[in-house]
Amino acid sequence: MSENLRSWIEVREESDFPIQNLPYGVFSDAQGTRCGVAIGDVVFDLARAEAVGLFKNTGLANGTFGTPSLNRFLNHARGVWSNVRAHLIETLAEGNTEGQAFCESHDLIVREPVAMRMPVDIGDYVDFYSSEQHATNVGKMFRPDGEPLLPNWKHLPVGYHGRSGTVVVSGTPIARPRGQRRGTNGPTFGPSEKLDIELEVGFVTGTGPQLGTAIGVDEAEHHIFGMCLVNDWSARDIQAWEYVPLGPFLGKSFATSISPWIVPLEALEPFRVPAHEQDPQPLPYLRGSDSRGVAIDLRVDLTPSGSANATRVTETSFTNMYWTMAQQLTHATVNGATVRAGDLFASGTVSGPTPDEFGSLLERSWNGTKPIEVDGGTRTFLEDGDTVTISGRCQANGRVPIGFGVCEGTVTP
Ligand code: CA
Numbered sequence: 001m002s003e004n005l006r007s008w009i010e011v012r013e014e015s016d017f018p019i020q021n022l023p024y025g026v027f028s029d030a031q032g033t034r035c036g037v038a039i040g041d042v043v044f045d046l047a048r049a050e051a052v053g054l055f056k057n058t059g060l061a062n063g064t065f066g067t068p069s070l071n072r073f074l075n076h077a078r079g080v081w082s083n084v085r086a087h088l089i090e091t092l093a094e095g096n097t098e099g100q101a102f103c104e105s106h107d108l109i110v111r112e113p114v115a116m117r118m119p120v121d122i123g124d125y126v127d128f129y130s131s132e133q134h135a136t137n138v139g140k141m142f143r144p145d146g147e148p149l150l151p152n153w154k155h156l157p158v159g160y161h162g163r164s165g166t167v168v169v170s171g172t173p174i175a176r177p178r179g180q181r182r183g184t185n186g187p188t189f190g191p192s193e194k195l196d197i198e199l200e201v202g203f204v205t206g207t208g209p210q211l212g213t214a215i216g217v218d219e220a221e222h223h224i225f226g227m228c229l230v231n232d233w234s235a236r237d238i239q240a241w242e243y244v245p246l247g248p249f250l251g252k253s254f255a256t257s258i259s260p261w262i263v264p265l266e267a268l269e270p271f272r273v274p275a276h277e278q279d280p281q282p283l284p285y286l287r288g289s290d291s292r293g294v295a296i297d298l299r300v301d302l303t304p305s306g307s308a309n310a311t312r313v314t315e316t317s318f319t320n321m322y323w324t325m326a327q328q329l330t331h332a333t334v335n336g337a338t339v340r341a342g343d344l345f346a347s348g349t350v351s352g353p354t355p356d357e358f359g360s361l362l363e364r365s366w367n368g369t370k371p372i373e374v375d376g377g378t379r380t381f382l383e384d385g386d387t388v389t390i391s392g393r394c395q396a397n398g399r400v401p402i403g404f405g406v407c408e409g410t411v412t413p
Contacts, residue, residue, distance in 0.1 A: 044110075296317065385411065
């Protein structure tokens with residue numbers, strides 16, 4: 001796509017959603033719930049566009065976008081994703097007066113405010129642990145006498161299967177979880193006293209091969225549709241008591257927030273970068289011939305209860321990740337496990353090398369020992385009424401920047 005391409009729809013310069021982006025989501029208005037694409041401050045109505053024949057000859061099956069999830073679209077081959085995107089770009093491009101007239105006569109542009117819904121009916125949810133800095137920080141805090149990284153960490157992307165049913169869309173209130181915590185005279189029970197965030201980025205898949213067939217590392221990205229922001233809310237006190245020997249359970253499963261717009265991998269192409277160096281070299285099945293990461297600038301803002309002023313808590317980059325998305329998906333299927341359209345794979349907490357780049361309050365406050373200044377007070381972990389906003393934006397020389405919108409949530413008692 002030409003880099004100076006613009007749309008006949010007005011897009012503010014600082015918008016996350018220029019014509020170069022065109023992320024997919026699910027929205028509701030008085031006409032119902034259906035799929036759409038964000039451009040500037042408006043939504044392009046995919047359901048109505050499909051109904052009036054805009055996508056004929058793209059290979060799209062009938063009734064794909066009139067549904068309250070992107071799953072039917074994700075179920076298509078990658079070539080159809082590309083065809084639909086190419087059609088959208090052509091239709092919305094500045095100078096296409098015919099396209100503009102078509103959209104306007106069929107009322108395809110939704111300019112009124114809409115409510116965003118879960119974009120995907122998530123099948124399986126996997127959460128990785130792929131930032132070396134995060135894994136090292138956690139190791140130092142919880143195993144001060146041992147090596148910070150466990151022996152497996154540089155040989156495989158460590159992960160676990162999470163709870164897809166509690167993945168919620170940005171804006172959903174997050175109820176403080178209750179559970180067991182370690183006490184001095186046996187466990188105690190009550191609301192978590194160490195409610196935390198995890199700054200993550202996720203990818204959503206299309207279909208995979210049949211059960212028993214692994215996805216090769218060089219084909220892995222063919223199965224990835226796009227990416228979103230993730231906040232993997234975590235109750236550190238519940239987690240610390242329950243996690244041995246089987247890993248995270250109730251300290252994680254109460255809620256995971258995702259941003260409502262899924263940015264297609266194609267839109268991220270200008271922001272791809274060489275992957276993080278890996279030493280030692282991983283086993284052959286994890287060695288890609290073209291191993292790439294994505295340069296996404298990530299931010300976490302905390303607006304304390306009762307305040308209107310957000311404090312920037314974290315600013316880091318997705319280029320810090322040690323394992324690539326391709327390696328994660330390859331590893332997750334190397335045993336023959338299936339991937340379905342609408343599965344979500346989250347990166348694990350993204351932490352950079354300095355404290356102001358750490359992607360959780362656990363690390364930022366060093367397990368509560370170093371309070372963080374916020375408007376009107378300090379924080380170690382989250383208090384009721386606190387709002388956490390994650391945002392992400394991609395920038396590169398000579399390229400129109402694109403963004404992910406926000407992934408936000410407010411803690412309720
Ligand atoms: Ca996580």
